[in-house]
Amino acid sequence: MPIKVENLSFVYNEGTPYATVALNNVTFEIQDEEFVGIIGHTGSGKSTLIQHLNGLLKPTSGKIYINGVDITDKKVSLKDVRKEVGLVFQYPEYQLFEETIFKDIAFGPTNLGLSEEEIEKRVYEAMDIVGISRELADKSPFEVSGGQKRRIAIAGILAMKPKILILDEPTAGLDPKGKEEILNKIKEIHDKYNMITILVSHSMEDIARFADKIIVMNKGRIEVIGTPREVFREAEKLEKMGLGVPQITSLARELQKKGVAIPEDILTIEEAKEYIIRYLRGTKNV
Amino acid sequence: MEHIITTQNLSFEYHAEEQTRHLVLKDINLQFEKGQFIGIIGHNGSGKSTLAKHFNALLLPTEGKVHVKGMDTKDTNHLWDIRQTAGLVFQNPDNQIVATIVEEDVAFGPENLGIPPDEIRERVEYALKAVGMWEYKDYPPHMLSGGQKQRVAIAGIIAMKPECIILDEPTAMLDPIGRREVISTIKKLNKEDGITVILITHFMEEVVDADRVIVMDNGKVVLDGTPKEVFKEVALLKKIGLSVPQVTELAYQLKREGFDVPLDILTVEEMVEFLCR
Numbered sequence: 001m002p003i004k005v006e007n008l009s010f011v012y013n014e015g016t017p018y019a020t021v022a023l024n025n026v027t028f029e030i031q032d033e034e035f036v037g038i039i040g041h042t043g044s045g046k047s048t049l050i051q052h053l054n055g056l057l058k059p060t061s062g063k064i065y066i067n068g069v070d071i072t073d074k075k076v077s078l079k080d081v082r083k084e085v086g087l088v089f090q091y092p093e094y095q096l097f098e099e100t101i102f103k104d105i106a107f108g109p110t111n112l113g114l115s116e117e118e119i120e121k122r123v124y125e126a127m128d129i130v131g132i133s134r135e136l137a138d139k140s141p142f143e144v145s146g147g148q149k150r151r152i153a154i155a156g157i158l159a160m161k162p163k164i165l166i167l168d169e170p171t172a173g174l175d176p177k178g179k180e181e182i183l184n185k186i187k188e189i190h191d192k193y194n195m196i197t198i199l200v201s202h203s204m205e206d207i208a209r210f211a212d213k214i215i216v217m218n219k220g221r222i223e224v225i226g227t228p229r230e231v232f233r234e235a236e237k238l239e240k241m242g243l244g245v246p247q248i249t250s251l252a253r254e255l256q257k258k259g260v261a262i263p264e265d266i267l268t269i270e271e272a273k274e275y276i277i278r279y280l281r282g283t284k285n286v
Numbered sequence: 287m288e289h290i291i292t293t294q295n296l297s298f299e300y301h302a303e304e305q306t307r308h309l310v311l312k313d314i315n316l317q318f319e320k321g322q323f324i325g326i327i328g329h330n331g332s333g334k335s336t337l338a339k340h341f342n343a344l345l346l347p348t349e350g351k352v353h354v355k356g357m358d359t360k361d362t363n364h365l366w367d368i369r370q371t372a373g374l375v376f377q378n379p380d381n382q383i384v385a386t387i388v389e390e391d392v393a394f395g396p397e398n399l400g401i402p403p404d405e406i407r408e409r410v411e412y413a414l415k416a417v418g419m420w421e422y423k424d425y426p427p428h429m430l431s432g433g434q435k436q437r438v439a440i441a442g443i444i445a446m447k448p449e450c451i452i453l454d455e456p457t458a459m460l461d462p463i464g465r466r467e468v469i470s471t472i473k474k475l476n477k478e479d480g481i482t483v484i485l486i487t488h489f490m491e492e493v494v495d496a497d498r499v500i501v502m503d504n505g506k507v508v509l510d511g512t513p514k515e516v517f518k519e520v521a522l523l524k525k526i527g528l529s530v531p532q533v534t535e536l537a538y539q540l541k542r543e544g545f546d547v548p549l550d551i552l553t554v555e556e557m558v559e560f561l562c563r
Contacts, residue, residue: 041461041462041463042431042432042461042463042464043431145330145331146330147330172458172459173377173458173459174330175329175330175488175527175528176329176488176527176528176529177329177330177527177528178329178330202461202462205532242462242463242466243462244462246532247531247532247533247554248532248533248536250554251532251533251536251554251557251558254554254555254558255558255561255562258558258561258562259562260561260562269532269535269536269539272536273536273539273540273543276536276540276561277540277543277545279561280540280545280561
């Protein structure tokens with residue numbers, strides 16, 4: 001279910017003195033099974049962009065094709081679009097509202113008009129996927145920890161079996177352990193179900209590890225797009241935007257400047273270690 | 287050295303549903319020196335926020351004592367003096383802003399202290415300038431970014447002229463720019479205005495240049511020392527679910543490979559200097 005966005009522009013409060021251009025002529029494509037990271041500052045347009053992908057916002061101009069269908073066309077049923085494109089908002093745990101965890105996760109599939117057996121099957125499946133014990137099904141979603149609440153909210157989207165999963169800063173406010181858990185879970189879901197996954201984040205470290213493709217947004221435009229390595233080669237551009245690169249990437253760049261044989265597009269500690277060990281063995285008798 | 291806050295055998299438990307008792311803090315003994323920048327780190331549920339709430343009498347110990355500038359937090363006669371000495375800034379800026387205009391919001395604290403209007407004006411100006419938000423004094427808070435709102439919340443505390451500010455994950459909900467703004471504001475308040483800062487955070491890089499770092503786990507203090515002393519305990523930090531800066535992790539891994547690398551490397555510059563000397 002590939003995504004194609006063509007010349008997408010969006011203006012908030014168009015025609016009023018408060019008009020703000022949030023997206024300015026954005027064009028990109030996402031292929032099946034891709035894991036895409038979208039990064040940018042608050043106000044860069046990244047949240048506005050993803051809200052277009054399931055029809056929550058209508059473009060001021062431009063087209064959005066999902067599986068070849070232009071979802072900006074008035075004749076397209078947005079209900080059908082949202083069945084395919086699941087969007088997990090920032091702080092999704094604030095949107096939990098039902099009496100029990102089961103009912104909360106069942107809300108989406110129920111609205112899809114599925115049979116009771118199917119709903120039950122999907123709810124339990126979704127709970128298994130995100131790692132919430134089935135025993136908790138009848139508990140209130142407000143009695144569990146913050147990290148669990150967030151996983152329940154994600155389960156509610158997964159239970160609709162979307163083909164495209166979009167998550168807006170799913171690790172915001174979590175501690176390093178909770179962050180790791182959620183990120184690994186998302187990666188696991190992506191690999192198992194082969195859905196397109198779009199992860200919006202502030203953290204280069206998080207995105208660098210998993211993404212096949214990174215879209216860097218700045219002031220409503222796509223500033224850089226490419227594989228993590230391609231993107232991190234633009235370190236100076238990223239730093240100018242105040243985004244920076246992972247600490248390990250800037251270490252590699254600094255070492256390279258000093259003449260150490262190490263590529264500047266290092267992404268992980270393991271990679272850096274290999275080159276540094278080679279350097280240490282080569283130059284020093286250790 | 288004068289101590290601004292001390293805890294003696296501090297334990298705290300709360301009762302959730304039924305008869306269950308949760309011991310959240312276990313026998314904590316700490317002394318904070320005036321004028322220092324202290325970082326407290328730990329994962330969620332480690333007890334660090336509960337500890338912070340004891341520093342200005344929002345919570346009272348189940349056992350043991352907390353003293354703020356010599357005042358026992360259990361002594362209700364001192365409650366307002368304690369809260370004025372040690373101000374607390376929370377995670378979510380939206381939950382801390384009460385007024386519809388920035389300067390009115392900052393004036394809220396001093397007004398409640400019964401300070402005369404002229405002095406309130408002076409304090410509001412001083413506080414907003416200290417956090418770099420003076421030019422926004424007439425703005426409605428909802429027009430500000432998260433980082434700006436958090437700086438207004440900090441100004442609201444500064445206007446009460448505290449000797450110590452405790453910040454409970456003040457950057458957790460902010461983006462990198464907002465985070466940088468808030469952290470540099472806090473550092474400036476510590477260095478230039480001599481305010482004691484206790485910063486509770488998940489982000490290791492925010493406490494890399496603190497005077498002292500305390501690591502909490504499971505209601506106890508597990509590490510306490512300078513950043514270099516604390517961060518070289520990579521294995522322990524990882525075990526309790528915390529992470530260290532990437533270069534520190536690299537140093538740790540190189541050491542395990544048998545290289546003679548100092549474990550207290552925290553920044554890119556230090557690593558480059560070590561490798562290229």
